[in-house]
Amino acid sequence: MIELQGLTKTYAGKNVVEDVSMTLETGEFGVLIGPSGCGKSTTLKMINRLVPLSSGRIILNGDDVTELPAEQLRRRIGYAIQSTGLFPHWSVARNIATVPQLLKWSKSRIDDRVDELMAMFHLDPAEFRDKYPHQLSGGQAQRVGVARALAADPEVLLMDEPFGAVDPITREALQAEMRRVHGQTGKTIVFVTHDMDEALQLATRIALLNNGRLVQYDRPIEMMVKPADDFVREFFGQADLGLKLLSRRWVHQYQRPPSLTHHATLPGLDHCWRLDEAGRPIVLEGARLDDQHQHTDVRSEWIATPEMSMKEALSRMVWYRVMVLPVVDETGKLIGEVGMQGIMGIESDGGLHAGGPAS
Amino acid sequence: MALPERRRWFGNRVLATLLIAAVASAVLLPFASLSPNRLVSGQPVMLWQALAGWQLATFALIGLLLLIAALAGPLPRRLALWLSLGATLPLLALDFQALGAYAHGALANASPAARVSQGATFWILLFVSALIAIDALQRLRLGPAGRALYGVAALAVIGVCFSGELLSPVSIMREFANQRDNFIDQLVRHLLLVGGALLPALLVGLPLGLLANRRARLRNGLFSVLNVFQTLPSIAVFGLLIAPLSALGRAVPWLGELGVSGIGVAPAIIALVLYSLLPIVRNTYAGLAGVSTGALEAARGMGMTTRQILWRVEIPLALPVILSGLRIVTVQAIGLVVVAALIGAGGFGAFIFQGLGQYAIDLVLLGAIPTIVLAVIADFALQILVSLSRPSGTR
Ligand SMILES: Nc1ncnc2c1ncn2[C@@H]1O[C@H](COP(=O)(O)OP(=O)(O)O)[C@@H](O)[C@H]1O
Ligand SMILES: [Mg+2]
DSSP: OEEEEEEEEEETTEEEEEEEEEEEOTTOEEEEEOSTTSSHHHHHHHHTTSSOOSEEEEEETTEEOTTSOHHHHHHTEEEEETTOOOOTTSOHHHHHTHHHHHTTOOHHHHHHHHHHHHHHTTOOHHHHTTOOGGGSOHHHHHHHHHHHHHTTOOSEEEEESTTTTSOHHHHHHHHHHHHHHHHHHOOEEEEEOSOHHHHHHHOSEEEEEETTEEEEEEOHHHHHHSOSSHHHHHHHOSTTHHHHHHTTOBHHHHOBOOOOSOOTTSTTTOEEEEEOTTSOEEEEEEOBSSOTTOEEEOOGGGOBOTTSBHHHHHHHHHHHTBSEEEEEOTTOOEEEEEEHHHHHHHHHTTGGGSOOTTO | OOOOOOOOOBSOHHHHHHHHHHHHHHHHSOSEEEESSTTSOOEEEOHHHHSOHHHHHHHHHHHHHHHHHHBSSSSOHHHHHHHHHHHHHHHHHHHHHHHHHHHHHHHTTSOTTOEEEEOHHHHHHHHHHHHHHHHHHHHHTOOHHHHHHHHHHHHHHHHHHHHSSTTTTBHHHHHHHHHHHHHHHHHHHHHHHHHHHHHHHHHHHHHHHHHHHHOHHHHHHHHHHHHHHHHSOHHHHHHHHHHHHHHHHHHSHHHHHTTOSSSSHHHHHHHHHHHHHHHHHHHHHHHHHTSOHHHHHHHHHTTOOHHHIIIIIIHHHHHHHHHHHHHHHHHHHHHHHHHHGGGTOOSTHHHHHHHHHHTOHHHHHHHHHHHHHHHHHHHHHHHHHHHHHSOTTOO
């Protein structure tokens, strides 16, 4: 758990961060968001004292660490940044081992930890251990950066726009990976971004800053449906609020058993899946937007998985003009379906307040 | 509809140009000269007059191999480069061997005062070999190990040529034989002067470079002062130091006993240190300033102390630039020590100025050639050190 109490930073008489107080419980994923220059990075860097506090206190798991020597504090807090900051003269393994080495762990313990982290980030140790940062792609370098930040099992992980410089596809992959790692490790994370979609993808708590002040600190859903003021309302935007909500909903929450026979109870929605002998869907009969009786070959492009966001599922339905998507497991077996109707169903009966898996 | 392409005859134009230069010099300029004694200027001796048939044939064969390596058609690119690199070693050896053999033959029945000296073609063949090798090493992109290996092989060839009696009748080697003990003394002195200047320059320059990196306000002032030293002519600095140093040596007797006086080692080392400071400070500063801010922020953010950041991150990353500065000042100091001989500091410059005074060109060369060789070896060695200091994988 980390508590920030009245953090203030003054540059040349001007408060660029003013009286920011917030508490992040252990295992929460907190995202600091706000317009450029609002003081996100400054707030984050005050937590590990890269920026000295003008006033305020930091309580880490009950200890007041405001007066602790900065180096000691920083070794208890992971830090990952946009430029990765990987040391170009050190191999991937040595980069990841940075903090354990500072903490004088034994060599075998460091080696085990490095392998464990590389596996967690899907970097094959045999291939990547001895590579140098300049031999990595942007996404790989960023993974190494985050692995390095987690190496000594820090109490809190700070991340300053870590995925801001990678291409959109890699960014989405990294976000998914970050969600998974957060789930696996249960780390308390403070994450800075100016990208609302990224915040909604990741956050269990969002802190919206403006002009150095904390405007609202709440769960993402509350921020959207109960904005504290017009600034919050505008910042979260009204136009695609529904889609933003769906980006925090997962297919498994909406999934229902697949329809394997025709039953014409609901006109226009009658459909049925044809499976192969391994239980994989091959044909969808009916449920087309344009022609309900048409048979559609199932293609991998419009299949859903339980972990997919509902926003993406909806997007696939629209693009491939079908009313339902098959939900499959890792082996491709049909385990359920998710449809247009289901989306409306939940949201209309109070789904706004149902928590996502991470909220 | 491709336009008829103009045929390129030469795949390697540098090599072709060097070959043409070598052939032109062999035809037009003397290979050696023969004179009745050391003060009279000699008769030019052309390559074909000086050489036996087998030597000419070998020269022609090496030339032919180099020509094939230079042509666009016959060989794959890398093979051609390896061939030209390999051919430089026999070319080097043959150049020395031919001169020595000619001197032995020409002096066998001449008066003891008669002298054989190397001519323009001898030098040009030497330089052409060196340039071919440098060009090939660069195009092959050989790593530090490959370069070092070639350097050692070339030194070995030259060493073998000088080890026996082969070159002893050549005029400059007779001069060397007369001066042998003195030569060793001056070599040691030359090296001590260079080392004696570089050590304090590094001890002062490295911290100053760090200071320039840490204190932006000091930086401009520091660099202006160091720049002034760099622009003063070396002779003027030696001259300027004479008065204060001799006064100091007289006023403080123990300093005088240590050798501090207006002429000699003390002013030489002081001047050399002043000249070496700017490149060392500037490169140290530039190397440290070039370390990425991301790496520094990460290092701090992960809890490295200032000292750990300096030793583990900044210095290793700045090292190639710092060593490049050292390379500059080492080569520069080896050359400047020659001038220091004027104020009695000794070193190879002593031969040069003595030779100039006596119109004895061999004595001048006895000072100049080893100076050049020292500079080339130092440059080569430090260049290898610079590439070794680059972060692994980025070499
Ligand atoms: N070292 C500094 N000196 C003076 N002003 C600074 C310094 N660092 C940041 N600022 C100012 O503080 C404000 C907040 O900066 P920052 O926290 O980096 O914003 P954000 O990360 O939200 O974009 C900006 O107006 C910036 O100009
Ligand atoms: Mg920022």
